[in-house]
Amino acid sequence: MKTAALYARVSTDMQKEEGTIKSQLFELRQQISRDGHTLTKEYVDDGWSGGRMDRPALDQLRQDVRANVFDMIYFHAADRIARDIEYQRIIIAELLKYGKQIVINGKEYEQTPEGKMMLTMLGLFAEYEKAKFAERSVRGRRHKVRQGIPATGGNVPYGYALVSKTDNKPQHIIVNEERAAVVRWIYEIYANTEIGINELTRQMQISQALPSHGGRWSRSTVHFILTNTAYYGEIHYYTVRRVPATGSRPRHVKFKTVERDPSEQMTISVPSIVSRELWNKVQAKLERNKRVYRNAPRKYLLSGLVQCARDGKSYTGYTQLWEPGGAARYSHYQCNHNRKMHEAGYSLEKDRCTNKSIVASRIEVGVWLAVVNEILNPARLKTHIELLRTRTRERDDEYRKKLKGIERELRRNQEQKQRLLDLYTDGNKARDMFERKMLNLDEEERGLRQKQVELANTITLVPDPSHIRKSIAVYCGKLSERVSRIVDFAGKRQFLLDVLDSIIFDDDALLIRGFVPLGIQDSGQERARRARDSMRCPVGELI
Ligand SMILES: [Zn+2]
Known part of the structure; x- marks a missing residue:
């Protein structure tokens, strides 16, 4: 008679497939008594996966194997x-x-080639079971979907909740x-304005809404x-179905997806959030943009407006x-000084402009937001x-x-002319004599009047505060209205050309210069003169 121990294990989620721990214990105890051995210890891992080695009872078993706790150990199955x-x-x-002597499924395991063979077979059987289980869970998923129950794996699309x-x-x-x-807002904006996914993503990032995973909105989340x-x-x-990838491909790409046969596909209904029409409109636009942006050369919103602060x-x-022939590209604005030198084929370090180049989308979005936020904001404009x-x-x-002196x-x-005329x-x-003197005085007057106009033009025309307030309100109102009607690149560019004088770029700052007509009346008829306004905004703050 020998001393025997037993080891039993089930994982939590597979109680049904594996049977309960009780049934395993019952069977192993019976085997031990039938074989006429004395049960000295039971090692039980209830709710532990067989995929891991660090299970409490198994650890204990491996420790006890060094001491003389048992001669034989019983398992229900190799897996x-x-x-x-x-x-x-x-x-x-x-x-x-x-x-130690090992008994698996009632049979003693021997250290013979056959024994090894048997264990391998048992092991393979366990693998086979595992594969069968995976298939069963896919079947379970399919079964759910067939009944119209969303198989979500716990995740639902943004805008929905799972009950x-x-x-x-x-x-x-x-x-x-x-x-x-x-979601509706995102669809409406994308379908009905010229705002693309990148800009939409930026809008989402500065909005109050958070994506379902928390954190920051990304382009791919919006897409x-x-x-969806x-x-x-x-x-x-x-x-779709995953199939092994073939042909030329990056080394890490092992699979590709192919569309499944329609008969294999399934659909369930959920409450809708946007109309099918709007959804289709968005898809059409996505398709169009993909085509347009892939082929079109990049247009530069600010070309001709940005100047280098250094030269x-x-x-x-x-x-x-x-990469050559690739779709991904980098767009920058760069000081023309360097480009001209580059094209001419020479480039002396000391002659190079040291001002940085800047990523096109950064400066374009930055300037646009600055213009919209500063110029269209009457309070900000008034402060400026x-x-x-x-x-x-x-x-x-x-x-x-000086102007008074000229007057x-x-x-x-005038007095001299009058006196001269009286004498004559x-x-x-x-x-x-009279004609000569008169000509001199006329010439003097012309000179003075010219000076007067020059000086008057140099002086910043600043009407009284109430007039400024009114002018700004009219101006901002008109521009806001115009911005709301802008639908395409050309409109946006024309707007900037009309409103801005120049953008001066230095390493860390953008100086945006614009015109604000302060003399305009409510009628919009009289445009006395344009006062020049400038705003200094660090790039870091803009973007
Ligand atoms: Zn430069």
Whole structure:
């Protein structure tokens, strides 16, 4: 009679498939008593996966194997030891090393080629079971979908919520109204404006809404929302299948997806968030944009407007392909000084402009947002203009003094002319003398008047505050209205050309100069003059 121990294991989620721990224990105890041995210890891992080696009871067993706790050890099946054949071998080898006898499924395991063979067979059987289980869970998923129950794996698309299964209702999906509103907004904007996915993503990032995973909105999340069929009310399952990839491909790509036969595909209905029409419109636009942007050369929104702060040359856009013939490309604005030198084929370090080049989308979005936020915002604009007024007041005061001097000179000139004319008509002056003197005075007057106009133009025209307020309100109102009507690149560019004078770029700052007509009346008829406004905005703040 020998001392015997037993080891039993089931994992939590497979109680049904594996039987309960009780049935295993019952059977092993029976085997031990039938074989006429004494049961000395039971090792039980209840709720532990066979995929891992660090199970409490198994650990204890491996420790006890060094002491004399038992002579024999009973397992219900090889896959109870471990699911993996390699792991099974390790444990078996350990047990054999300490001279233990092993009984698997009622049969004694012998250290013979046949014994090894038998274990391998048992192991393979366990693998086979595993594969069968995977198939069963796919079948379970299919079964669910066939009944119209979403097989979500716990995740639902953004804008929906999952209601767990209850006694009288299966698991189902409902609309999360707050998030559904965000989805609708994304669809409306993409379908009805010229805002693309990148800009849309940026808008989402500065909005209050968070993506379902928390964190930051990404381009792919927005794209996923725009293409998800759930939003018009259908979730499609089994639309594609993974097959081994063939042909030329990057080494890490092992699979590719192919469309499944329609007969294999399944669809379930969920509450819709957008209309099918709107969804289709978005798909058409996605298709179009894919085509357009792949082929069209990149257009530069700010070409001709950006100037280098260091040498006054203009910054021009240029595009580089990520790789020859590839689709990915880099677009930058670069100081023309360097480009010209590059084209001419020489490039002396000391002659090169040290000003950086800047990623096109960064500066374009930055300038656009600055213009929309600063110029279309009456309060901000008023602050800018008041600042400008304080800055120029001293200089203007000096000009005004000069202007007064010129006015005095002009009055004197007029008086002299009058006196001359009086003398002549009284017959006290010879005609030729009179004409010569008069010509001189006329010339003097012309000179003075020209100076007067020049000075008047240099002085910043600052009407009284109430007039400024009115002008700004009219101006901002008109521009806002215009911005809301902009639908394409050309409109956006024309708008910037009309509103901006120049953008001066230096390493860390953009100086955006624009025109704000302060003299305009409500009628919009009179445009006295344009005062120049400038705004200094660090790039980092803009973008
Ligand atoms: Zn430069």
